Amino acid sequence: MLMRLAMRQLRLYSEQPREKRREKVECNVCGGIPRFCSINLCPFFRKLLNVERLREKISRSSIYGPSPPSILVGSYGYPRVRIGALVAVDREEEVKEADNPRVWITRDMESLLAMRLSLLYGREVKPVSAARAGDKMAENMQELAMSSKPVYTELESDKRPLLRAGFLARTAPFGPVANVLQLKLTENPAVPRKIDQIAGDYDLRAADAVVELYRSGFTENEITRLMSAGVLGSKIERRLVPTEWSITAVDDILGKVLRNEVKRYPEMVRYQLHQAKALYNRVTVALIPGPWMFEVLEFWIREDRVKGPYIDAEIPMKKEIYPENVGGAYHALRLPVLEYLRGVKRQAAVITVIEIFPGWIPLGVWRFRELARRALQQEPKVFNDLEQLVKNLVDSTGRYVEKALRRSSVLSFLRKQSTLKI
Amino acid sequence: MIFSVKFPSADYFADLMKAVTAVVEEGTFVVDQEGMKLTAMDPAHISLVNFELTKAAAEEYSCEKQVELTININELHKLIRKAKKNEIITLEYDDEKKRLSVTLTNPAASTERRFTLNTLETVTGKTPVPNLSFEAKARVSAEAFRVAIEDAATVSDYAKLTIAPDAVIISSKGEMGSHSTKLAPGGTAVFEIEAQHEVSASFSLNYLEKIIKAGKTVAEESVIELSSNRPVKLSFPVPSGKLEYLIAPRIE
Numbered sequence: 216m217l218m219r220l221a222m223r224q225l226r227l228y229s230e231q232p233r234e235k236r237r238e239k240v241e242c243n244v245c246g247g248i249p250r251f252c253s254i255n256l257c258p259f260f261r262k263l264l265n266v267e268r269l270r271e272k273i274s275r276s277s278i279y280g281p282s283p284p285s286i287l288v289g290s291y292g293y294p295r296v297r298i299g300a301l302v303a304v305d306r307e308e309e310v311k312e313a314d315n316p317r318v319w320i321t322r323d324m325e326s327l328l329a330m331r332l333s334l335l336y337g338r339e340v341k342p343v344s345a346a347r348a349g350d351k352m353a354e355n356m357q358e359l360a361m362s363s364k365p366v367y368t369e370l371e372s373d374k375r376p377l378l379r380a381g382f383l384a385r386t387a388p389f390g391p392v393a394n395v396l397q398l399k400l401t402e403n404p405a406v407p408r409k410i411d412q413i414a415g416d417y418d419l420r421a422a423d424a425v426v427e428l429y430r431s432g433f434t435e436n437e438i439t440r441l442m443s444a445g446v447l448g449s450k451i452e453r454r455l456v457p458t459e460w461s462i463t464a465v466d467d468i469l470g471k472v473l474r475n476e477v478k479r480y481p482e483m484v485r486y487q488l489h490q491a492k493a494l495y496n497r498v499t500v501a502l503i504p505g506p507w508m509f510e511v512l513e514f515w516i517r518e519d520r521v522k523g524p525y526i527d528a529e530i531p532m533k534k535e536i537y538p539e540n541v542g543g544a545y546h547a548l549r550l551p552v553l554e555y556l557r558g559v560k561r562q563a564a565v566i567t568v569i570e571i572f573p574g575w576i577p578l579g580v581w582r583f584r585e586l587a588r589r590a591l592q593q594e595p596k597v598f599n600d601l602e603q604l605v606k607n608l609v610d611s612t613g614r615y616v617e618k619a620l621r622r623s624s625v626l627s628f629l630r631k632q633s634t635l636k637i
Numbered sequence: 638m639i640f641s642v643k644f645p646s647a648d649y650f651a652d653l654m655k656a657v658t659a660v661v662e663e664g665t666f667v668v669d670q671e672g673m674k675l676t677a678m679d680p681a682h683i684s685l686v687n688f689e690l691t692k693a694a695a696e697e698y699s700c701e702k703q704v705e706l707t708i709n710i711n712e713l714h715k716l717i718r719k720a721k722k723n724e725i726i727t728l729e730y731d732d733e734k735k736r737l738s739v740t741l742t743n744p745a746a747s748t749e750r751r752f753t754l755n756t757l758e759t760v761t762g763k764t765p766v767p768n769l770s771f772e773a774k775a776r777v778s779a780e781a782f783r784v785a786i787e788d789a790a791t792v793s794d795y796a797k798l799t800i801a802p803d804a805v806i807i808s809s810k811g812e813m814g815s816h817s818t819k820l821a822p823g824g825t826a827v828f829e830i831e832a833q834h835e836v837s838a839s840f841s842l843n844y845l846e847k848i849i850k851a852g853k854t855v856a857e858e859s860v861i862e863l864s865s866n867r868p869v870k871l872s873f874p875v876p877s878g879k880l881e882y883l884i885a886p887r888i889e
Binding site: 478505506507530531532533534622624627628631632633634635636 | 678679680681682683684685767794812841843844847868883885886887888889
């Protein structure tokens, strides 16, 4: 019974079938189908990477290199999934940054991709219960995930790794893949005391562990890695969690905790507009005096048309449901907005517009989290009333936003809903 | 013990608490020699609940002096929601420990279940009830009203309530379509209408749905009081008590 409950909770964050659609990259070579995407064939990647050198580095069945650390748990075939570690086979000097999205936003697309595609994914199919079954590979992976510094890792494969690129909807991409028979750490991982303590605590529920780690200053990326590795929570909760699910689970758990706090603060007094752009993505956050509300309007800008808006919102009294139109990006955006509001001790009604421009390659939802953080760090444009703010929001985004705002439930709530205040 | 109250039906009391949580998670009860009261607004100040249970509803009632206690009503409801039909509920408040004790007794089986609940600090001041007068009033079947509200929710996020001299109309319009339910007197749906002319206002269905569902569990009848573009009052008759809600309108 408990087991089933834990399962259901996690499945809430699963990719399919709740997310209704997945945007494709418009690529002439592979047609935007990840399965057909090959580093070897892709002219884009060939320009980006030194393919010959990469090929040379993975010409043996035994691979040795530093892991940032980074692990990846797939979701395909759940509960029997691919699990493994990412190991840098090239650009080792950058390995520290290779799994830290907080610094990625400052880079350009080419160098970011080159860095990620130099990570080899050594993986094997395991049941998610391997997290607590004394499985050697899972145990090594867990040790790796707990490290705060890169760890040199050795992978033994039965054949030569394949040269390709792996793209998933929420996680960052990775490069060559190999089926591994063995995964060994060749040095001791540097495990922070707090992580060691929480991983050893079987009485602490996973959700509480996530919150405690966050309060101790660990980033959501580190927490996600620990959750995926299945080292958090009570015994029954310890299972390998697909990386894509744990990203959203962590964003959501932390968001809910912050939201409870933010809802107790007085309402914002000014109308603020924040914006940031990088890597062919733009995030615009409008903070409006009012009770806590949150809405995301997502637009995919193509050469010939605009797809969207995909809209999800939470407004007072509305039953909370999974944001199936926007998906994981919704939780990734809500977290930094709540962090900001907690910082200024205010609650607000929030409308977030995200625009994805041509040239974008799916690198994960972290970009929204980091772009929102950057936008909120900058000085906002300030207005005195709602209509001024709305006009400016429309002016500082694409024309399509004006029409889409008619479908905004937050805006409709703010404009039309009266209150009982005397 | 500042007060000690015994109600004969624990499950009904649990339903009443559930009804209050349709608007607020926590609230301040004012208990005095006459009974217990709670008035609270939701955090967005769009709806208000006005709840009262007089001592006539109690089997035993004693209260030394007026006291205010703020509790998490969701938590209280969690404790008592499994109350059986034949169980009796006793509420006692200890002023020193700031603790509410809740006892569920089943005389037939001779069992006693006891819970305590810590009270919270009172943060907000008194919630004033807006002084409103209404142009029209209708007494309808709570179930018929609930069905109409649910139908409306399938097409839109808000609905228009209309009281005409000859009917109560619930209608909604969405992007994809529209809905309208007409409840007329003479059947089992409408018991009484008092209206000189047609009056209507629009309300968020999130609020209407939550409140009508809550009210329906404690009463079979719902009283709708309405003025054009003013808050609506929904009351559910409770023996020796009061359960009323106000919802602020959407101004179209």
